[in-house]
Each structure stands twice: as C-alpha cells, then as structure tokens.
Amino acid sequence: MHPISRSIAFAATFAGLAFAAQAQVTVKDAWVRATVPQQQATGAFMQLNAARDTRLVAASSPLTPAVEVHEMAMQDNVMRMRQVPGVDLPAGKPVELKPGGYHVMLMNLTQQVKAGDTVPITLVFEGKDGKRESVQVQAPVRPLNATAAPAGHGEHKH
Structure with a gap:
C-alpha cells in the first residue's frame, strides 16, 4: 500500500472511532408498562448513560x-404530566x-x-x-403493577 493511502486509511479509521466514542449512549433496564384493553397510552422506562454530555430529544x-x-x-x-423538549444526560451520570x-x-x-x-x-x-x-431498544413489557425492571433486562449499548 502506498504511504499516502496508508495515511488516509489510518486517518479514516480513527475519525470513525472518534465519532463512535463521541456520542456513545448506554440504555439499561428498558421496559414498558402493560395496558388494559382499550387503554390508549403507556410509558416506557429505562436508565440512560452517556459518555459525553448529550440530550434525549425524541423517540419513536x-x-x-x-x-x-x-x-x-x-x-x-x-402531579401533572407534560411533554418536554428533551432530557439532559450529563457525561458519565446515569439518568433514570x-x-x-x-x-x-x-x-x-x-x-x-x-x-x-x-x-x-x-x-x-x-x-x-x-x-x-439513534439507539434501538427492545423493551420487554412488564405487568401493570410493575415499578422497576429486573436487573439485566432490556439492555442495549450503542
């Protein structure tokens, strides 16, 4: 391999690694509360941990x-529920x-x-x-009376 090609390949590899490390978010213990028939809404819960300061801004x-x-x-x-534009995730500090x-x-x-x-x-x-x-999560559904997820379920790291 030509020295210039090797330098470009080397730089591209490290640029990709820097991007991956920059925005790394870990999702742990994700779960969704079960619903009853005809219920039209429910909540999803989890622990989020970011390697760098970031913000949860949307979900789908x-x-x-x-x-x-x-x-x-x-x-x-x-006690009132309201939509928020996002949730701040300080670097290295879990947010529940x-x-x-x-x-x-x-x-x-x-x-x-x-x-x-x-x-x-x-x-x-x-x-x-x-x-x-974007981080994909597969969140198990827990019974209506659930208040927390058993440890080790619904984890995903990106």
Whole structure:
C-alpha cells in the first residue's frame, strides 16, 4: 500500500472511532408498562448513560406514530404530566426514566400491550455539537403493577 493511502486509511479509521466514542449512549433496564384493553397510552422506562454530555430529544416506535418524551412534576400541589423538549444526560451520570418522573410516552395505541410482549423503541440523542444518534431498544413489557425492571433486562449499548 502506498504511504499516502496508508495515511488516509489510518486517518479514516480513527475519525470513525472518534465519532463512535463521541456520542456513545448506554440504555439499561428498558421496559414498558402493560395496558388494559382499550387503554390508549403507556410509558416506557429505562436508565440512560452517556459518555459525553448529550440530550434525549425524541423517540419513536412502530407500535404508534405518537411517541413523546414526558415529565411528571408537581404543579400547584398536583402531579401533572407534560411533554418536554428533551432530557439532559450529563457525561458519565446515569439518568433514570421512571414512573413519576421522566419517561417515554407511547400514545394513541390501537392494541393492548401485554406483559411478556416486546416493544421496539428508537431513542434519538443530540450532542452539544447538534449531531444526532439513534439507539434501538427492545423493551420487554412488564405487568401493570410493575415499578422497576429486573436487573439485566432490556439492555442495549450503542
């Protein structure tokens, strides 16, 4: 191989590695709460950890076209749910999406989501540089009374 070609190949390899390391996000213990018949919405929960400062800005699922990032928060002594533009993920600090806090909301469901099913979800993260990264998650469905996922389920690293 010609020395210039070798240098270009070497630089391209490291440029790809730098990009992969820059936006790395780990998703752990993802799960979705089961629904009852006719229920049209449910939440997805998980732990997110980013290698660099980033932000969860969107989510999607083939289950429904209506997927949003939400927050439960006290307002005037009443717990309210609202859509948020994103959730900040500080570098190296796990952020929990959980019942009663931040979560991914799956809305306008046309079918029941049953315990034991798996829901595919695509999470979209945006770095401080504006570059976006998508992470695919296969989230197992837990019973209606579930408040957390058993350790080691629904993990994905990208």
